Amino acid sequence: VHTPITPFKRDQSIDYDTYAKVIEFHLKNGAEALALPMPEGEDMSLKDAELRQIIEFGIKQVKGRVPVIAHVSDAGTSIAVDRAVHAEKAGAAAIVSHPPYFWHPKPAMVVEHLARIGAAIKLPFFIVNPPIESVGTTLSTDIVMQLVERLPNLAGVVDASLEFVFMEEVMCFTRSSRPDFQLLAGQDYPVSAFALGGSGVFASLGGVAPNLVRDVYKLCKDRKFIEARGKQENVAELHHLLKEAG
Numbered sequence: 001v002h003t004p005i006t007p008f009k010r011d012q013s014i015d016y017d018t019y020a021k022v023i024e025f026h027l028k029n030g031a032e033a034l035a036l037p038m039p040e041g042e043d044m045s046l047k048d049a050e051l052r053q054i055i056e057f058g059i060k061q062v063k064g065r066v067p068v069i070a071h072v073s074d075a076g077t078s079i080a081v082d083r084a085v086h087a088e089k090a091g092a093a094a095i096v097s098h099p100p101y102f103w104h105p106k107p108a109m110v111v112e113h114l115a116r117i118g119a120a121i122k123l124p125f126f127i128v129n130p131p132i133e134s135v136g137t138t139l140s141t142d143i144v145m146q147l148v149e150r151l152p153n154l155a156g157v158v159d160a161s162l163e164f165v166f167m168e169e170v171m172c173f174t175r176s177s178r179p180d181f182q183l184l185a186g187q188d189y190p191v192s193a194f195a196l197g198g199s200g201v202f203a204s205l206g207g208v209a210p211n212l213v214r215d216v217y218k219l220c221k222d223r224k225f226i227e228a229r230g231k232q233e234n235v236a237e238l239h240h241l242l243k244e245a246g
Contacts, residue, residue, distance in 0.1 A: 001069065001184070002031035002206035003038040006046070006054065014050060016057060022207065023061045029210035034058060035069040035096060039130070040204040043071055044101075048079065052086050059091045067093030069126070075100040077113045081120045088121045095121055096158060098128035104136040111146045118147070124155035128186060131160050141169040148178055158202055159193060160186025171197045188213055188235045191228050194220035209238060 004026055007018040026034060036058050037043040043051065055070045062068055070087030072095055074080040084095045097117050099110045118125040127147065129139040138161060147154050159167050167183055174181040182200065185193040190201040198220075203213045216235060219228035 001033040001035050001200060001202045002026040002210070003035050003040045003202055003204050004058075004207055006037050006041040014046075014054065019054075019057065020061050023058060026206060026210070027062070027065055029206070030214045031066060031206060031210075033067040033069055033093070034062065035071055035202055038071050038096075038202065038204070040207075041071075043073065048083075051083065052090075055087050055092065056090045069094045069096050071096050072117065073097045073101070073128070075102060077116050080113070080117050084117050084121050088123050092123060094124040094126060094155065096126040096128055098130050099137050099139065101130075101136055107137060107140060107143055110137050110139075111143055111150075114143075114147055115150045118151040118154055122153060125151060125153050126156050126158050126182075126184070127154070128158045129161045129163070129166065130186065138163075139166070141166060141173060144170050145173055148174055148181070154178070154181075156182030156184060156199075158184045158186040160202070162187070162189065162192065164192055164196075167193060167196050167198070188216070188239060189232055190217060190220045191225055191232050194223070195225055205235060205238060205242075208242065209235070212238070 004022050007015040007022060009015045037054050059068050070092035072080050072083035072087060080097055087095060097114060100113055114127055127139060144157060157170055171183055183193050183198040185198060185201040188203050188205045190198060201217055206213050212231060212235060216228050216231045
């Protein structure tokens with residue numbers, strides 16, 4: 001799953017002509033699905049109307065060639081719910097959301113927040129455990145299991161925290177009640193997730209080094225984890241280089 005950037009003009013409006021080219025680049029370079037706008041797409045820097053327009057534009061540009069997963073996260077439950085309903089009507093294939101960010105709600109509040117989003121739609125619903133520095137309350141195994149009980153459309157977890165025990169427990173505890181539950185790596189490092197039964201990856205570097213990302217994914221899919229390690233280390237080095245450069 002590639003997570004496209006959002007290009008802007010000098011006046012800070014969205015450059016949709018370039019965005020169309022960005023999407024076509026992803027489609028020509030192995031993206032089996034697109035998730036937008038994720039943090040790589042500056043979702044928290046966009047106005048609500050812009051977020052909705054990006055999802056609509058992306059779905060129209062893709063024209064059904066791959067699934068489009070709409071990211072609808074917000075600290076406000078009603079806002080996130082409205083975005084999810086809008087994305088479903090616009091033709092998204094699935095919805096993805098993470099816990100409220102920048103504040104620290106109790107776990108029960110996180111459950112209620114995500115449950116209301118998932119209950120508002122019929123589409124497959126994925127929940128995200130982002131890197132710890134970008135969120136107030138991270139997902140726990142208990143939160144996930146409560147949501148599994150409440151949401152028949154809960155399709156899986158996208159884990160960017162790289163918390164091995166969390167991923168292991170989620171996969172073990174969901175198998176009996178939800179055998180098709182999916183674990184996807186939320187960063188470009190899928191080896192650990194796949195070793196625990198994962199099935200995919202949200203790849204931000206799909207827009208920079210798609211062949212390298214694809215190679216790591218294929219090796220993990222074929223359970224060739226030793227061979228995948230070297231390439232994943234190359235991905236990590238590239239990730240750090242880009243992070244340092246801004």
